[in-house]
Amino acid sequence: MISPRRPSGVSPTSNSMSAAQQILGSANMSESPAQSPTSGERNDRLWDMSSFRHSLPEEGGTSSTSNTAAGAPAAGTSSEEADDGTPKPMRGGVSLDTVRSLYGPNTGFGGLRRSNSSVIYPGGPPEFPPVKKLNPLQKKRILVSGGAGFVGSHLVDRLMLMGHDVIAIDNYFTGSKMNLAHWFGHPNFEMIRHDVVDPIMLEVDQIYHLACPASPVHYQSNPVKTLKTGFFGTYNMLGLAKRVKARFLLTSTSEVYGDPEEHPQKETYWGHVNCIGPRACYDEGKRVAEALTYSYARQDGVDVRVARIFNTFGPRMNWHDGRVVSNFIVQALKGDDITIYGDGSATRSFQYVHDLVDGLIALMESDYTDPVNLGNPEEYTIKQFADMIVELVNEHRARYGDDGKTSTVTYLPAVADDPQRRKPDTTRAKEVLGWAPQWAAVDGLKETVAYFYQMMHQH
Ligand SMILES: O=c1ccn([C@@H]2O[C@H](COP(=O)(O)OP(=O)(O)O[C@H]3OC[C@@H](O)[C@H](O)[C@H]3O)[C@@H](O)[C@H]2O)c(=O)[nH]1
Numbered sequence: 119m120i121s122p123r124r125p126s127g128v129s130p131t132s133n134s135m136s137a138a139q140q141i142l143g144s145a146n147m148s149e150s151p152a153q154s155p156t157s158g159e160r161n162d163r164l165w166d167m168s169s170f171r172h173s174l175p176e177e178g179g180t181s182s183t184s185n186t187a188a189g190a191p192a193a194g195t196s197s198e199e200a201d202d203g204t205p206k207p208m209r210g211g212v213s214l215d216t217v218r219s220l221y222g223p224n225t226g227f228g229g230l231r232r233s234n235s236s237v238i239y240p241g242g243p244p245e246f247p248p249v250k251k252l253n254p255l256q257k258k259r260i261l262v263s264g265g266a267g268f269v270g271s272h273l274v275d276r277l278m279l280m281g282h283d284v285i286a287i288d289n290y291f292t293g294s295k296m297n298l299a300h301w302f303g304h305p306n307f308e309m310i311r312h313d314v315v316d317p318i319m320l321e322v323d324q325i326y327h328l329a330c331p332a333s334p335v336h337y338q339s340n341p342v343k344t345l346k347t348g349f350f351g352t353y354n355m356l357g358l359a360k361r362v363k364a365r366f367l368l369t370s371t372s373e374v375y376g377d378p379e380e381h382p383q384k385e386t387y388w389g390h391v392n393c394i395g396p397r398a399c400y401d402e403g404k405r406v407a408e409a410l411t412y413s414y415a416r417q418d419g420v421d422v423r424v425a426r427i428f429n430t431f432g433p434r435m436n437w438h439d440g441r442v443v444s445n446f447i448v449q450a451l452k453g454d455d456i457t458i459y460g461d462g463s464a465t466r467s468f469q470y471v472h473d474l475v476d477g478l479i480a481l482m483e484s485d486y487t488d489p490v491n492l493g494n495p496e497e498y499t500i501k502q503f504a505d506m507i508v509e510l511v512n513e514h515r516a517r518y519g520d521d522g523k524t525s526t527v528t529y530l531p532a533v534a535d536d537p538q539r540r541k542p543d544t545t546r547a548k549e550v551l552g553w554a555p556q557w558a559a560v561d562g563l564k565e566t567v568a569y570f571y572q573m574m575h576q577h
Contacts, residue, residue, distance in 0.1 A: 348403020
């Protein structure tokens with residue numbers, strides 16, 4: 119696990135960066151200020167865009183030492199920092215600093231490159247993050263459905279940095295082009311506006327099928343469309359996989375366990391779902407997606423993988439996403455009431471998005487075909503989680519002399535069919551993938567609070 123990162127005690131006037139930029143930097147530093155460069159220097163270093171100011175001819179120049187570009191399970195690669203404070207490579211030999219730079223300051227938080235060049239680049243070609251150079255045997259053509267979404271865009275980033283050809287498709291219902299703007303124009307990258315409920319024909323080696331709204335607010339806003347996405351979207355992606363003999367990975371969900379009677383939830387548990395309730399469009403949509411996936415595997419020999427994703431959070435969550443992490447952070451930053459649905463005793467287990475991306479790639483590259491839970495087993499009640507977020511937001515604000523109003527908790531009526539307890543049993547992921555979460559929830563939250571703080575102050 120990453121050790122909790124201590125506040126670095128920086129002063130708001132210590133450099134010309136915004137308070138939010140300093141927070142973003144300090145949230146990820148653990149050195150003592152007395153022994154370290156000034157906070158400004160450290161933040162400059164951490165978020166230094168020069169680390170990826172390479173034009174295409176220099177691609178392949180990443181600092182990576184590991185050659186897991188094809189994504190072979192790389193037990194031991196992690197986002198943890200080494201003893202000397204240098205972040206270790208993430209799965210695929212990608213550096214954490216590079217990944218962070220794609221959602222950090224100066225990138226417009228969608229990764230929009232700040233460049234003096236006009237549309238036709240008279241000053242030379244645009245600058246891109248440093249992608250690895252793979253030989254043709256290693257390089258894969260990979261389709262990511264839902265690639266412009268919160269999780270999808272982090273997955274695209276990682277696959278691109280690993281050196282693959284990536285095609286992202288998205289209907290932008292909940293995703294945003296801004297999440298991938300830093301790759302526009304890169305010859306390894308294509309972005310297609312497409313809704314997976316309609317068929318599409320592409321030549322690819324792998325398909326990560328993520329497309330589907332994941333926030334209860336969003337998926338319940340048009341339940342028939344959610345069900346169509348669950349069935350027809352998966353059907354079309356599987357049909358494509360069958361035709362072009364691509365390996366197919368379905369991102370399923372912990373919601374297939376419903377309001378579980380087994381705790382923690384193992385992959386062998388069949389679940390406890392209300393098939394006529396308001397969540398059924400998503401729960402049952404994902405259950406039928408799993409059923410379709412294994413039917414294509416049995417009937418047509420499609421090479422399939424299924425990840426059951428537990429609650430996940432991180433930068434690039436939509437401000438209006440509606441899920442608990444972004445809701446609570448935004449409310450705490452604004453000094454609004456923290457809205458707990460029910461009495462706050464329901465539990466969830468939250469994983470940081472980089473761990474999920476590690477797990478998805480490890481699963482895709484493994485030989486394992488049964489479903490695998492991907493989640494962080496650290497379990498919190500929603501009330502504990504609310505208190506933790508308010509404390510983190512207050513800590514950050516206090517450090518920068520921002521004495522915004524402290525939020526108080528307000529209790530609203532419980533939502534229908536809300537699962538009361540949820541925690542993954544990740545034994546299988548450990549055994550078959552060598553995967554375990556590397557980020558404590560609190561560490562991921564610090565980065566996420568900083569991300570939302572900057573979003574709030576950039577306009
Ligand atoms: O403002 C809020 C939002 C949410 N909550 C509560 O916080 C808990 C978590 O709610 P979220 O909306 O974040 O997510 P849920 O766990 O209900 O669903 C999620 O499950 C796993 C994923 O597949 C999906 O991202 C999503 O469906 C629930 O108990 C919910 O009632 C609040 O108390 N207040």
